Structures are given as structure tokens and as C-alpha cells.
Amino acid sequence: DTGVSQDPRHKITKRGQNVTFRCDPISEHNRLYWYRQTLGQGPEFLTYFQNEAQLEKSRLLSDRFSAERPKGSFSTLEIQRTEQGDSAMYLCAIQNSPDRAFYGYTFGSGTRLTVV
């Protein structure tokens, strides 16, 4: 139990299809992040929410990617018209509470996307 639940764990899709991933923090956290990680690389920032507001979006993120956090709790990441280059692990993270004295992240288990 990492404190962040991601669904699905694995997704195989055909090129051109749309996919949606979900991230559910177990408890209330106002800051939620999406990252993407490919083999041999570190996590790459995609976007970040504070409550419902999407405060930052990577300029590397194409218009095919969209994310929402409608009620400030769970979040969804949608990729339209998937391409093989979208194959990666998609990680959701919450910022740890200030009273833990850490300001780093707790990551979910991730969703591994394979585009065939």
C-alpha cells in the first residue's frame, strides 16, 4: 500500500486508440503529479495539480495528452490517438504532507502502457 492507487496496472493498446489512466490518493493530498518513465530514464514531468487546478503542464506534452482532477481527489490522464512512442510507465505521485518533514513524493505503482 503506497498511499496512491493507480489503475490499470498494465494496458496494451493498438496504435491510434485512446487510453485513460486513473490515480487515486488514499487520503486527501492537495498536490498531485503525473510523470512518465521509459526504460533507463528517470521520471519525466508531465503535469501537476493543486486541488482541482492544473498548475503546470510540460511543454513536451502534446495536445494528445490531457489530465483532469475534477473534485481535487482522484485524477485521470488521457492519451488520444496513441503512438508507439507513448509506450512507457505512467506514474502518479502525491507530495508528502509537510508535517512529515519531507516534501518529496509518494509514487503509485504506475500504469505500464504498451502501444502495439
Place this chain on the structure above:
Amino acid sequence: QKEVEQNSGPLSVPEGAIASLNCTYSDRGSQSFFWYRQYSGKSPELIMSIYSNGDKEDGRFTAQLNKASQYVSLLIRDSQPSDSATYLCAVKRDTNAGKSTFGDGTTLTVKP
């Protein structure tokens, strides 16, 4: 040039030795620095954070920060085979909000 640079390794040390992992960053405005451990096929796990110049110790782990040299390191004392993983360095401009930027990690192997 990447914003956060790490030697990819692999770094191999014998069990019981000290493993030394290094990280440099380019953004002089960085305020918070983190080390994450990532086992193969798993997501990253926060193990250390540091904000001030100097050393910070937590059990077998010591993080070292030198902002003037834009350098962060992680020392693992009495390395164990269970420490074998990829170690990711991450930096953040804002201590509270905003994104972290990650390096590509150093793979550590601890041989029994």
C-alpha cells in the same frame, strides 16, 4: 545537457562496503534535493531529502549537499545485497510546491 546528471553505472560494491552515488544539477535556484530508490519493475521510493548545505544522516544513508558546487551525493554504509537498485537524484526549485526534476539514475549492485 540534462538538468540533473548522474553516472548511469553500473556501480558495483562488495557487501559491507560504502557505496557513493553522485549527482550534479544545473539550476542554481534549486532548493530541495531528494534521493529515491527504484527496484527493477517498481516505482521510485523516497529515501532521503536534504535542503541545507552539509550532511544529513538517516540510518545507513547519508546525503551530502554542496550548493556552491551544485553537487549532491548519497553514501550508503554497510551496503547490503538488498540495496541493489537504481538510485534517482531529484531536485526542486520550490521546497513546497512545483515539480521535481529527476536524473536518469545510477544502478547499484551489491555483491555478497
